[in-house]
Amino acid sequence: MNKRPCILFAALLGLQPPPQQQPFFSTSVEVVAIDVSVMRGSQPVQGLTSRDFALTDNGVAQQVESVTIDRLPLNVTLILDSSLSLIGDRLTHLVQAGGALTSSLRPDDRAALITFSHHVALTVPMTTDRQAIRSALTRLEASGSTALRDAVHLAIQLDPRDRARSLLLVFTDGHDTASWLTEDAVLDTVRRSGAVIHAVRVESDAFLDRLTQAAGGRTWSATSNRQLRELFTRALDEMRARYLLTYTPRGVDTPGWHSVKVSLKNSRGEITARPGYSR
Amino acid sequence: MFRALLAIAALLAVVCTRPLAAQGPDTYVSVVDEYRTGDPDTAIRRLARWPERSVEDSIRQWAKRLRPGQVVAAVMLHTELGAAILGSLPSRTSLQFGHARTLLDALAERRDERADAVRLRWFRFVISLYTADGRLVDAEIYARDALGRFPRDPILIFQKGAILETARSSNSPAAALALLRGRAPASATRQEQTLDSAAAEFRRALAIDPHMAIARLHLGWVYVQLQDDRAREDLTAALADARNDRERYLAHLFLGGLAERQSRFDEAAQEYERARQLCPACQTPYIASSRIEMARGRSEQARELAHQFAALERVEDDPWWTYRFGTPDDEALTWLRAEAHRP
Numbered sequence: 318m319n320k321r322p323c324i325l326f327a328a329l330l331g332l333q334p335p336p337q338q339q340p341f342f343s344t345s346v347e348v349v350a351i352d353v354s355v356m357r358g359s360q361p362v363q364g365l366t367s368r369d370f371a372l373t374d375n376g377v378a379q380q381v382e383s384v385t386i387d388r389l390p391l392n393v394t395l396i397l398d399s400s401l402s403l404i405g406d407r408l409t410h411l412v413q414a415g416g417a418l419t420s421s422l423r424p425d426d427r428a429a430l431i432t433f434s435h436h437v438a439l440t441v442p443m444t445t446d447r448q449a450i451r452s453a454l455t456r457l458e459a460s461g462s463t464a465l466r467d468a469v470h471l472a473i474q475l476d477p478r479d480r481a482r483s484l485l486l487v488f489t490d491g492h493d494t495a496s497w498l499t500e501d502a503v504l505d506t507v508r509r510s511g512a513v514i515h516a517v518r519v520e521s522d523a524f525l526d527r528l529t530q531a532a533g534g535r536t537w538s539a540t541s542n543r544q545l546r547e548l549f550t551r552a553l554d555e556m557r558a559r560y561l562l563t564y565t566p567r568g569v570d571t572p573g574w575h576s577v578k579v580s581l582k583n584s585r586g587e588i589t590a591r592p593g594y595s596r
Numbered sequence: 597m598f599r600a601l602l603a604i605a606a607l608l609a610v611v612c613t614r615p616l617a618a619q620g621p622d623t624y625v626s627v628v629d630e631y632r633t634g635d636p637d638t639a640i641r642r643l644a645r646w647p648e649r650s651v652e653d654s655i656r657q658w659a660k661r662l663r664p665g666q667v668v669a670a671v672m673l674h675t676e677l678g679a680a681i682l683g684s685l686p687s688r689t690s691l692q693f694g695h696a697r698t699l700l701d702a703l704a705e706r707r708d709e710r711a712d713a714v715r716l717r718w719f720r721f722v723i724s725l726y727t728a729d730g731r732l733v734d735a736e737i738y739a740r741d742a743l744g745r746f747p748r749d750p751i752l753i754f755q756k757g758a759i760l761e762t763a764r765s766s767n768s769p770a771a772a773l774a775l776l777r778g779r780a781p782a783s784a785t786r787q788e789q790t791l792d793s794a795a796a797e798f799r800r801a802l803a804i805d806p807h808m809a810i811a812r813l814h815l816g817w818v819y820v821q822l823q824d825d826r827a828r829e830d831l832t833a834a835l836a837d838a839r840n841d842r843e844r845y846l847a848h849l850f851l852g853g854l855a856e857r858q859s860r861f862d863e864a865a866q867e868y869e870r871a872r873q874l875c876p877a878c879q880t881p882y883i884a885s886s887r888i889e890m891a892r893g894r895s896e897q898a899r900e901l902a903h904q905f906a907a908l909e910r911v912e913d914d915p916w917w918t919y920r921f922g923t924p925d926d927e928a929l930t931w932l933r934a935e936a937h938r939p
Contacts, residue, residue, distance in 0.1 A: 435917050436879065436910060437879060437883070437905075438906075438910065439906035442906075462917075462920075462921065467879075467883045470883060470886065470887055470902075471883065471886075471902055471905065471906070474886055474890075474898055474899050474901075474902030474903075475899070475902050475903065475906060494920075495917060495920055495921075497849075497853075497880045497883050497884055497916060498883060498884070498887055502856075502887050502891075505890070505891070506887065506890055509890065509895070
């Protein structure tokens with residue numbers, strides 16, 4: 318069983334004011350929210366309640382207070398590679414995949430578009446205007462190198478952190494060649510955020526694996542350009558099928574990294590979630 | 597310059613496939629003279645239409661008969677054509693550079709006083725062009741050849757180091773070539789060995805020219821990646837020797853990167869801010885500053901910097917990118933062009 322806990326700070330859910338001027342590795346966490354995927358084979362496990370989950374924070378058992386699924390709207394940030402290697406058929410399919418995902422959003426969902434080559438650009442800020450995203454996608458041009466890590470950092474910083482659940486969906490067909498930020502720096506940023514990061518890739522990339530694992534997300538490998546559309550939609554469906562667990566940490570006041578483990582008490586399933594949070 | 601080369605590359609890629617009349621030894625000199633005293637772009641376009649056989653025949657016939665000034669012009673005519681088509685027809689670039697080398701040899705055989713100076717700048721330009729285009733094996737081959745002729749030229753030595761440094765981040769076969777030279781301890785990882793080899797070349801260049809700021813910058817940044825204590829000293833020296841804002845910008849950026857890796861976040865923030873002041877529209881200092889604010893626990897400032905960055909106008913010349921990918925040696929090209937057009 319894969320146990321990778323993940324957290325969202327209560328502040329992100331509007332349960333307390335956002336922390337200001339936080340010292341390094343010290344965040345006032347009152348309520349922790351954990352975005353959890355439970356799968357059996359390729360199918361999400363449905364109908365679970367708080368009684369079905371066991372959760373430990375730094376090894377100390379915690380009481381899961383609430384479990385919600387598919388109620389909160391989504392903030393979906395598309396982080397799309399537009400480097401030169403996409404030129405031609407792949408770019409065409411990427412535009413179609415982005416368009417299909419946009420069409421699958423619900424009325425209260427929002428979406429943003431960040432594109433990156435060596436340049437990183439907030440192409441469309443978070444919006445409910447689906448057409449703005451689709452239009453921007455059709456204007457995408459493939460050129461330049463790949464600054465994946467810088468783009469992910471920017472996407473996390475620009476995420477609205479409101480009551481919606483945040484999904485960052487990364488697509489790249491290569492490896493980072495141009496970022497300033499190191500892998501460790503970006504992973505640290507990811508651990509401090511509550512966003513779930515899914516990735517669709519063409520080539521195997523160790524950083525993407527580390528990224529999605531740290532963010533409690535998943536990575537899908539496209540075997541053909543035509544598959545991009547299916548995988549983008551699957552990533553969105555997976556997000557909708559997730560459970561959002563909340564708990565108030567007890568007996569774990571130490572600052573720093575908190576390892577969180579989630580398991581099932583009364584059911585079988587593969588759990589994917591963030592491995593912990595920084596406090 | 598590089599953009600100008602790219603701009604005509606597409607056109608040339610098309611016209612290269614359409615041979616026209618009046619090509620070959622009988623008209624070669626007129627094309628060379630067109631480049632030398634007329635419109636260079638027109639001459640390059642004319643030559644681009646020639647089938648390879650006609651070019652070879654012309655070189656064979658004229659290499660030893662052209663006047664020295666014409667030879668230099670011919671060298672640059674073939675070089676500029678090769679550079680222009682590198683992105684679309686790299687195999688034909690090799691042919692054009694081969695012709696240029698034949699002409700350089702012909703110039704040297706005449707004991708022309710300019711021969712060495714032209715050949716040296718030509719090597720510098722070609723090596724920088726291949727490096728910037730990511731063709732590191734080609735760049736390495738030319739660097740080896742060039743250093744065989746000019747073993748104490750600090751710029752060539754620096755270029756060899758830069759090839760290795762670039763290879764480290766691109767998994768290039770050139771990285772494997774570096775390993776064969778085996779300067780690093782056997783326990784080092786492949787990437788560390790490549791960087792060690794790069795650092796050795798930068799040190800060699802600096803031993804000849806101690807105030808070569810760009811080599812000092814590269815050495816300092818390689819040391820940062822190797823977690824070598826000498827990084828700070830070299831980056832500080834690079835800042836003192838910097839000849840322009842691009843070098844000063846990189847020095848501050850790298851000093852920030854060093855401080856960040858050593859968890860001296862306040863100092864890192866100051867260095868990134870200095871870099872941002874030198875290039876207010878550049879992407880990298882915003883990203884770096886935003887990240888460092890996260891590390892300092894100032895998440896709102898990190899977000900504010902990200903929003904400021906998102907509102908920036910797109911710029912194409914962040915020096916971090918040209919550092920990372922390399923850039924064609926504009927100084928060498930300008931010198932060569934001037935020499936080629938000299939009456």
